[in-house]
Amino acid sequence: MRNYKTILLATMSFDIGGVETHVLELATGLRQLGYTPIVASNGGVYVAELKKRGIQHIKLPLHDKNPKNILDSYILFKKVIEKEQIDIVHAHARIPAFTLGLLHKTMKFPFVTSVHAPFSTSPIYRLNSNWGQASIAVSQDLKQYLIDNYKINPQNIFVTINGINPETFRKDLDTHSIEETFHIDTSKTIIGHISRLDRERSLVAQQLLDLASDLYAQQPNTQIVIVGDGADFEYIQTKANHINKQLSTNYIVMAGASTKVNQFLALTDIFVGVSRAALEAMCAKCPTIIAGNEGYIGIFDHTKLTTAMESNFTCRGEIMSNPQILLQDILSLIDLPDKIVLGEYNRSIVLKNYSIQKMTLDNIKLYDKVWAQL
Structure with a gap:
């Protein structure tokens, strides 16, 4: 044979x-x-x-x-x-x-x-x-x-x-081109989200917009960057433009579809998302909040490892995500003194298991x- x-x-x-x-x-x-x-x-x-x-x-x-x-x-x-x-x-x-x-x-x-x-x-x-x-x-x-x-x-x-390819998803990548193209200010805390933006996957992107004004009021030295395209993109972009106009700043960046996902993750300080995108973010040493259309696990650390792995980081079977809990976890991570340690832990999990x-x-x-x- x-x-x-x-x-x-x-x-x-x-x-x-x-x-x-x-x-x-x-x-x-x-x-x-x-x-x-x-x-x-x-x-x-x-x-x-x-x-x-x-x-x-x-x-x-x-x-x-x-x-x-x-x-x-x-x-x-x-x-x-x-x-x-x-x-x-x-x-x-x-x-x-x-x-x-x-x-x-x-x-x-x-x-x-x-x-x-x-x-x-x-x-x-x-x-x-x-x-x-x-x-x-x-x-x-x-x-x-x-x-x-x-x-x-x-x-x-x-x-x-x-x-996940650890050579592709690293923290030490050159990100200047996307910083200039999308006016991303890396002196601020970058809140990143990557997903296809359609009905089955866009819940958290929309929740990030729902909490954006409150987050900006409490932490103005932040910026939200959303990468992805899909049927809901135009609606979300219109809403983001409205919020940016209200805040008089380029607070929410809608990057659309891009093959430079690894560069976006390299400049991300806090990632919000699920599944493969969350693992890629973890590999790039991002402190990560596991949240998606199917549920909410929250800030990933050693206490969430078993739960997250059981559903492949999709949150299936968990409580549903909402803007209030998401905002509190983002604020908690911004104030966390050992974010570098958490990022290192996240990468170690990916290297060991994925x-x-x-x-x-x-x-x-x-x-x-x-x-x-x-």
């Missing part, structure tokens, strides 16, 4: 988001180990980074459930799999998993999926879900979600992590399982 080499990684888009950066780092890790990863998506700002790393990207209309796009993707996937002689197909989102699941019935390629978040379990979504021959979840609670809601055999579900090497090898074990079934 020959060994496999070419792996197709399919996701919806390649803009700012945890899934996209996960796929970027997985593809990089696979390439470093001698495999040939090919990424398929509807494109986005991170495509240039893929090409810079020598990884092929193929644009397919995988970004929505439009029947025409699904049909076009089905036809294009078939051509790609045949032309590129794909050995393993790995879907990282529900839409590409559905389309590839249909194609798998006739082409019989080794087919796996990643579970990055829980999806709706309504009957129509259950019917349209395809989890492949085996799946890999980015946290233990997501594995249990698959078992409970889709009755998948636990032996066919692996668990991995979000691998390496790209471990994430890549976990996925290879998944590929080995389905390849052995040929």
